Amino acid sequence: MALCLAACSPHTLFQDGKSDYTIVLSPDASQIERYAAQELQTWIREVSGVELPIASEGVPGKRLLLGCEDRNGRDDAFSYSNDGGDIVFRGKGPRGTLYAVYAFLEEELGCRWYSSQASVAPKQDRWSFGKLFREEAPGIRIRDNCVLDVRVNPVFSARMRNNFVRIPSPDGKGTIPGSAEGYWGVHALGTHVPVDKYFATHPEYFCLRDGKRYGGYGQLCLSNPDVLQITIESVCRIMREQPDFLIYSVEQNDNQLYCQCDDCTTLAERYGGQSGVMVWFVNQVADAVREEFPDKFIGTFAYQYTRHAPKDIVPRENVVIRLCSIECCLLHRYDECERNIAFLQDLRDWGNIAPHLYIWDYVTDFAQYCLPVANWKTMQPHILDFVENHAIGILEEGDYQSVSCELRELRSWILSKLMWNPDADVDALVRDFTDGYYGAGGRYVREYLDLEERVLRREGIHGNCYISAMDSMYTQAFLDEGRALFAKAREAVGTDSVLYHRLETAEFPLCFLQMEKDPLLGLQTGADALARRVIRRDGITRMAEWESGSGTSGAEVLLECYDQMKRDLREVAVLPASPVEPAGNGVAFTRYEGGFMTTGEMLRKGKMTGKGIRPDIRIEEPEEADHFGYVFDTWLKVTEEGVHQIRVSTDDGAVLLLDGKAIIERDGSHSAETAWAYVDLAAGFHHLELRYFEDCEGQELDIRLRTPAGYDGPLPQERLFIVKE
Ligand SMILES: [Zn+2]
Numbered sequence: 001m002a003l004c005l006a007a008c009s010p011h012t013l014f015q016d017g018k019s020d021y022t023i024v025l026s027p028d029a030s031q032i033e034r035y036a037a038q039e040l041q042t043w044i045r046e047v048s049g050v051e052l053p054i055a056s057e058g059v060p061g062k063r064l065l066l067g068c069e070d071r072n073g074r075d076d077a078f079s080y081s082n083d084g085g086d087i088v089f090r091g092k093g094p095r096g097t098l099y100a101v102y103a104f105l106e107e108e109l110g111c112r113w114y115s116s117q118a119s120v121a122p123k124q125d126r127w128s129f130g131k132l133f134r135e136e137a138p139g140i141r142i143r144d145n146c147v148l149d150v151r152v153n154p155v156f157s158a159r160m161r162n163n164f165v166r167i168p169s170p171d172g173k174g175t176i177p178g179s180a181e182g183y184w185g186v187h188a189l190g191t192h193v194p195v196d197k198y199f200a201t202h203p204e205y206f207c208l209r210d211g212k213r214y215g216g217y218g219q220l221c222l223s224n225p226d227v228l229q230i231t232i233e234s235v236c237r238i239m240r241e242q243p244d245f246l247i248y249s250v251e252q253n254d255n256q257l258y259c260q261c262d263d264c265t266t267l268a269e270r271y272g273g274q275s276g277v278m279v280w281f282v283n284q285v286a287d288a289v290r291e292e293f294p295d296k297f298i299g300t301f302a303y304q305y306t307r308h309a310p311k312d313i314v315p316r317e318n319v320v321i322r323l324c325s326i327e328c329c330l331l332h333r334y335d336e337c338e339r340n341i342a343f344l345q346d347l348r349d350w351g352n353i354a355p356h357l358y359i360w361d362y363v364t365d366f367a368q369y370c371l372p373v374a375n376w377k378t379m380q381p382h383i384l385d386f387v388e389n390h391a392i393g394i395l396e397e398g399d400y401q402s403v404s405c406e407l408r409e410l411r412s413w414i415l416s417k418l419m420w421n422p423d424a425d426v427d428a429l430v431r432d433f434t435d436g437y438y439g440a441g442g443r444y445v446r447e448y449l450d451l452e453e454r455v456l457r458r459e460g461i462h463g464n465c466y467i468s469a470m471d472s473m474y475t476q477a478f479l480d481e482g483r484a485l486f487a488k489a490r491e492a493v494g495t496d497s498v499l500y501h502r503l504e505t506a507e508f509p510l511c512f513l514q515m516e517k518d519p520l521l522g523l524q525t526g527a528d529a530l531a532r533r534v535i536r537r538d539g540i541t542r543m544a545e546w547e548s549g550s551g552t553s554g555a556e557v558l559l560e561c562y563d564q565m566k567r568d569l570r571e572v573a574v575l576p577a578s579p580v581e582p583a584g585n586g587v588a589f590t591r592y593e594g595g596f597m598t599t600g601e602m603l604r605k606g607k608m609t610g611k612g613i614r615p616d617i618r619i620e621e622p623e624e625a626d627h628f629g630y631v632f633d634t635w636l637k638v639t640e641e642g643v644h645q646i647r648v649s650t651d652d653g654a655v656l657l658l659d660g661k662a663i664i665e666r667d668g669s670h671s672a673e674t675a676w677a678y679v680d681l682a683a684g685f686h687h688l689e690l691r692y693f694e695d696c697e698g699q700e701l702d703i704r705l706r707t708p709a710g711y712d713g714p715l716p717q718e719r720l721f722i723v724k725e
């Protein structure tokens, strides 16, 4: 055995805390190559306990040579190999050599960077080698993993081979030149031609809407030659002042108010729609900058009214089209889900005419960041579709504001790996990560992923990046099974508090869901306690991308809400049944109109506009209807004695009375709020009265029942009765 080792691996990098090697840089090494040398030194020391010296040429002994095959090349490709006992790291600029070092540390020495806080450097007494050779090139040129842990930790970002965030220079002053290839700006047309600077003197620069030039936040009149000239001057100035970006935004503002003037309309007719006008405009900007900036790109959106590809015009070679996947179903491949066909068509249409695409992709739930999203088997096919259609960049938008997303470290790690190598073996990556990051709990995390695959991707279930906790995909059985797996996982890691905490973080989404679906059960099973610990320990600030509530973070609001639930649920009212005689199914309603701010005002001052019987408690007014309200009156027939949960979500106010007792009071004008009540009901008839009103803007009325036998859904119509007087 020892003989074979010596024969197959004749070169020894280190043994028993000693090494003959020196890290050697060329005298004209770039700053980033010097940084690569430091990283190599650091991680070899972590593994072996030996600190190798860093020198420039002319040193005796064996060498780790950090060279640069093509410093001006752009694609970050690299290789490492041995020349006798020397190991040579070669990279194409700007980051190739650095990535060669990281690949060597990962592949040969077993180092891993699972998150900014979780690095692995397996201790070894000896590492020997015979033949070394590896070469790689990135599948995607600009890899922007947009999650908070990557965005605010540039050192970790570089180790994951993301290249959107710059690496700080070792002296702490500024960043290392060439350490990122990024995208300047977003929706930047308004920056190039600002409305507040030009509208007063040149209203004709701005969009014509309904016969008038619009001076608010609209679009530009792209057919106006002055607008083109001003844009070109602005773009050139920015490119000169901030030369470190690869792509410069000439993108439409974030609204749909495109110009309807005759010239713009003629262009749109000629080029197959508004995207044709945009490409026609952007091509001229691209032509104007090409000579001075031959390696740079002009970027523009295919978004909302410009989503479809144009006709009879193609983007120039130095134009990048940025396409967003925001409407897509995350749970299915693009070619196997009816909700993704339109996007796939646009992707292919643009791919057919555009030399370069840049995809703004969505990979988590923005309505509730931490909800389970079973896109583990679709991230890869989605990325492969992007590559096939000439994507040179991907922005994978995740929980960029707060460390909130489900299994965020795993998701982010896999995305980074896939952007570098879209053909990577995802199952192998999952195994590597889960065993490395969760230790003995890893196998149960994989079982949980299998559970998600079975339950959350079952027939007929779809989900875009705005899934709600109330979605029917999340069943109680899923929660029970999932939490049982995490209980086993925590047991498996015993007293290792680091692994234990990571597993609690992984279970947090299930606890959050439990509290949303059935808070009493959540309190009884410790879901609120775990959620509370994780929110505090991980520093989770946001529960969703858009949150109302001023001054307090979403997570704080959630914890206050848990406190309130605890108070509400302390006493479950016991309600006896009433001896009434049913006259038939139905709900009596009275409709009101008027400007009221509470249900009490509605009853006092509202104008009665209708009365009748309907089968259920529901509003059917058009979405834009305002200033109306209802009193619904019915008798609920209870067949299973015991604790029932009633859940009411309303926008605006509502008061629910059961047997004359107010069990839910969410009165007043407010956006959608959900409230729960638990009542211990005797079998028989119970009087239910819901007072509801809509003030203005959004409207919602949803009332649900959960019975002791496990029914969970809308109030069953066959259990709602009108009674004989
Ligand atoms: Zn116009």
Ligand SMILES: [Zn+2]
Binding pocket: 329, 330, 331, 332, 337, 338, 339, 461, 462, 463
């Ligand atoms: Zn789908």
